[in-house]
Amino acid sequence: MKKHILFLFAVIIWGCSKDDFAEKSIESKIVVEGWIEEGDYAQVLLSSSIPVTDVIDSTNVLNHVIRSAKITISDGQNSEVLKVKNDKNRVPPFVYFGTNLKGEAGKEYSLKIEYLNRVVQAVTRIPKSVQLKSAEYIKKVETDTTGYVFVKFDDPLNEKNYYQIATKIDGEEPIFVLSFYGNLDDKNFETTSISLQINRGVLLFPKTKFTPYFADGDLIHVKLRTQNKDALDFWNSWQNEIVNSKNPIYPSNxxxxxxxxxxxxxxxxxxxxxxxxxxxxxx
Incomplete structure (x- = not known):
């Protein structure tokens, strides 16, 4: 399989819990992965959940993509309806995207999805950005051809912050991938001067066997995100399922x-x- 299904899109197949298995008829749920960053436009991936009893393969995943919904983003004063495009660098290759409403720190943004007879809604706020001071590729042994990325940043005093670190390898990954254990709560910091080792995030159906490190020849984009508590909880619960079940496709419990x-x-x-x-x- 030449293309990746990115780790963070695998959410489309957790639409039911084990208690649902006894149900003869399970209504599929609309699954949303949407975000808006400071200085950028909204993007949304949309699908219907896949029952765990179904065969999970690229064809079935594509069959559950929703490409005809109406998605409206609003900041309370201005709004726009997102367009949808075919992005061949992604699997599934359909992305809803904005072009007018650019994210601003401190503002709330509502999401409204209208699809068939359903309405799905959510609200989020963009927290203030925290700047990366440095990002460096370091090898344990100079003769190695692989290494890790180390980042430094200052956690602001007297502010509550939740962070997420993601990376993107130029030419290999079309979007940023959440680093493994890349969700951070500043309550766990012992100092305001933060220095961390970054491990590569997990991909589904990658071109090559997964490794947690980077390699010579990589051009690595490193992103430090500030996020809200609900996003931290979502990504932590996701990562806990991956670690506990060792199954990136369907959460264990x-x-x-x-x-x-x-x-x-x-x-x-x-x-x-x-x-x-x-x-x-x-x-």
Whole structure:
């Protein structure tokens, strides 16, 4: 399979819990993965949930993509209806996107999805961005051809912040992928000067075997996001399911956290700061 199904899109197949298996008829749920960053436009991936009893493959995933919904984004004063495009760099290759309403820190953004006879809604706020001070590629042994990324930033005093760190390898990954254990709550910081090792995030159906490190020849985009508590809870519950079940396709026990009314998933506002890390040329 030449294309990736990104780790964060796998949410489309957790539409029912184990208690639902006895049900003869299970209504599929609308699954949302949407976000709006400071300085950028909204993007939304939309699907219907896949019962765990179904065969999970790329064809079935594509059959559950929703590409004909009406999605409206509003900041309380201005609104826009998102367009949908075919993006061949992604699987599933359909993305709803904005072009007019750009994210601003401190503002609330509502999401309204109208599809068939259903209405799905959510609200998020974009927190203030925190700037990355540095991002560096470091090897444990100089002769290695692989290494890790280390980032530094300052956690503001007297402010409550939740963070997310994501990376994107130029030419390999079409969007930023959540780093493994990349969700951070500043209550766990012992100092305001933060220095962290970043591990690569998990992809579904990757081109190559997953490794948690980066390699010589990679051009790495590193993003520090600020996020809200509901987004932190969603991504933490997601990652806990991956770790506990060792199955990135279907969570083992409980439903994931969600802030979507009438559906499941996440609608998140993010502050963001991005740096580019150049690695040595591949030998």
């Amino acid at each position: 409980t439903s994931l956290k969600s802030n979507i009314n009438g559906g499941i998933g996440i609608w998140a506002g993010y502050g963001q700061s991005t740096l580019i890390v150049k690695t040595p040329a591949k030998k």
